[in-house]
Amino acid sequence: MAQRPYIVGNWKMHGTRAMLSEARAIDRAAQRHMKVEVAIAPPFTLIHPVHREAEQIGVGAQDCHHEAEGAFTGDISAAMIADAGAKFVILGHSERREAHGETDALVRAKAETALAAGLRIILCCGESAKTRDSGKAVAFVRKQLKASLPEPDQAFEDASERITVAYEPIWAIGSGNAATIADIVEMHAAIRALLIDLYGEEQGSEVRILYGGSVKPENASEILTAPEVGGALVGGASLTADSFMGIALAAAVETEDS
């Protein structure tokens, strides 16, 4: 059974308690579009406040540690974010891979720890401009994803419910220029084939694949109707209820049309 479109806001390092009013507005608007699954990943400090107020939207984190607990000053575990109300965690975002040197192996370890803590995961992948220009984008993303996703024997029977993949070409993030539909379609088809290879037809064909990178209300409809696009991971345009829900509305219209 096809899953609902999934529209996720990644607030990155934006937001103090003053932003709770936006979260409330997003939650209220999401109640009018129940055919779309709407979620936000605020900074750690806002997970619990958003969770306490949200009636409809999902709340998640942007990272967690790969160990369950221990002497890791300043780090946050999967169990802690779950305790604060997070239902999912974004892992392997290119900003963490780049700025914090996160390797595929580390991202995989985080993914397995998060799943074991009962969280859902959104696992990010995506190539740099240099890799795309060299014509190796698909091969790069396949390799990156294969090494970052939980081992098939670690994935649970309900992999398609608990694992989401986000394709976010690095050069499209925050640039104002999303990837072309042709590039998105090509990459999402390659990711789908890999997911079926790894998790089998039944689970692999149902894992949602989100696109991320300069998604905004103006381009959302075109992107969300592309084959194998199961939703969007949105950065800048998720910071206000108006623009974020413009994207969710595009997903809702698509669901009603289909």
Ligand code: 13P
């Ligand atoms: P932008 O939507 O700001 O391009 O960011 C995308 C992103 O990195 C979401 O994780």
